Amino acid sequence: MEDFIDTDPAQARLGQLLFYDPILSGNRNISCGTCHHHSLSSGDGLSLGIGEGGEGLGPKRSPGTGADMIRKRIPRNAPALWNLGHKSVRVMFHDGRLEVSDQFGNGFDSPAEEWLPQGLDNILAAQALFPLTAQFEMAGNVGENAVTGAVHDRIDLGWPVLAKRVRTIPEYGELFVEAFDHIDHPSEVTIVEIGNALGAFIAAEWISIDSPWDDWLRDGRPLPAPAERGRQLFFGKARCGTCHSGPLLTDQGFHALGLPAFGPGRTRVFDPMPRDVGRMGETDLLEDAYRFRTPSLRNVALTAPYGHNGAFATLEGIVRHHLDPDASRAAWQEAEARLPRVPWLAAGDFAIRQDRIEMARQARALDIVPVALSDAEVADLLAFLEALTGAGVDRRPMGRPDRVPSGLPVD
Structure with a gap:
């Protein structure tokens, strides 16, 4: 396990809830787990996913109806999450648009460039923030919500809107205070802590080295x-x-x-x-x-x-x-x-x-x-x-939560 980044258990447990909570999407209708689900080996089983506005899960996911119907398929296949917490991982996304780098002074070369906030623990924490800003993945269409409207102005402006949504839910506020030593009050929670919690969960949850x-x-x-x-x-x-x-x-x-x-x-x-x-x-x-x-x-x-x-x-x-x-x-x-x-x-x-x-x-x-x-x-x-399949792939440390603090449905 020394080859994998260290994770804090309390942060990983918090990240598990955030991973499956639609509160992080612009229209509160899709979560990270929708396209990276435990029942689908951390993917979605589709060639090109159906993101924001769709209904259902995996191959049975439908494109929605009426005003909520999707306007575009996700352009690329949803990658699996296995072993992304390995210390050797230095580049992410199919086109490598996120890399470990000092180019912008925040540790990463990313689509947010100099606007990516300081303090993200690792590349997984940074990666977790970008689906939240993508119109057809989780943000929604312009005019539908404050998140996508802010992102349309500049990529980083939607993150404070999401952070406020999360920290003002009492249960989440308490969990952040418990999980992060530097957080004394929920009002101090930013997108950095959210990203770090999501990164901790992904890193801890999808280790597979028993094939x-x-x-x-x-x-x-x-x-x-x-x-x-x-x-x-x-x-x-x-x-x-x-x-x-x-x-x-x-x-x-x-x-x-x-x-x-x-x-x-x-x-x-x-x-x-x-x-x-x-x-x-x-x-x-x-x-x-x-x-x-x-x-x-x-x-x-x-x-x-x-x-x-x-x-x-x-x-x-x-x-x-x-x-x-x-x-x-x-x-x-x-x-x-x-x-x-x-x-x-x-x-x-x-x-x-x-x-x-x-x-x-x-x-x-x-x-x-x-x-x-x-x-x-x-x-x-x-x-x-x-033979590269792990023996414990169906026995994840935390799995899918039955409920999330926002009270929204869990896929």
């Missing part, structure tokens, strides 16, 4: 024969270990996989195309176009769909894509995307695929060299990936 792979690493306990053959392929012939290296099986770098494109894209003010340029959206460097952060493979068998846009619903699908991206991309069918039906958005869900020039541009950005494996070898590789 057959961990047993092999620690004690030399043999893997089952297919998984052992898969391990040798992973770090040998299949070359998976080139990018999936280190304790979390990620180099935390950025690579172009040539995934099939769909969805609303992560559009920019000057680039309204429904495309996602990945890392280039953060760095503005052409060489970063269509490159995305290498995900950790811990518990990967539990965290479908796969890819920055959830293009592949099965582990075998994403593995075979890595082996031959061009063929996989050509064979991919729209039905493979796990997208709950949204009639008013359907016309745009796959519109980018009709842009011949853009599709050619994305196809050229590829960092994978094809590898020929037999079906038997693919099966062995999958067996190794299954």
Whole structure:
């Protein structure tokens, strides 16, 4: 456990409540746990999520009705939270727009730049604040609430509104005073303490280091024969270990996989195309176009769909894509995307695929060299990936709370 950041139990327990409390969303209708749920291995089971305005959970989540219906799908797949408290983690989000850095004097290079407040304990605490400011994730549409209105003026101006909401709930006020030594009165609670509590919970809750792979690493306990053959392929012939290296099986770098494109894209003010340029959206460097952060493979068998846009619903699908991206991309069918039906958005869900020039541009950005494996070898590789699943994945320290101090429903 020395490889993981230290967390205060009282702060983690407080973070558990905040994680599942819709009070942190602009319209009080969605929580962090909605898209990172215990019953869904810290994800949501969708290719592209349904955020603020939706109803229900996971694959059964609907896009809402009437004035509350969603206006856009979440542009990227909700990443799993396993082992994000590991001390080696220095970059987060699919495009790496949050990094440990001294660039702005607050410890991080982030979308908030110099306006990110001082005092956040770690990158997890910082990361927890940004979904709260995202219109289609948790903030809501402009004109609907004070949070999103403030964020529309400047990204950090919504956080004080949320902090006041939380600290004026008596139960929360008492919990913050108990959990933080420097807080003597609820009126002193800011978004920093909220972020630190959320970070403590995520770090403590999702540690998973009890897989057959961990047993092999620690004690030399043999893997089952297919998984052992898969391990040798992973770090040998299949070359998976080139990018999936280190304790979390990620180099935390950025690579172009040539995934099939769909969805609303992560559009920019000057680039309204429904495309996602990945890392280039953060760095503005052409060489970063269509490159995305290498995900950790811990518990990967539990965290479908796969890819920055959830293009592949099965582990075998994403593995075979890595082996031959061009063929996989050509064979991919729209039905493979796990997208709950949204009639008013359907016309745009796959519109980018009709842009011949853009599709050619994305196809050229590829960092994978094809590898020929037999079906038997693919099966062995999958067996190794299954061996990365922790024995205690269903036994989390805290789990989902039955209630939250705001009194709002818990997903």
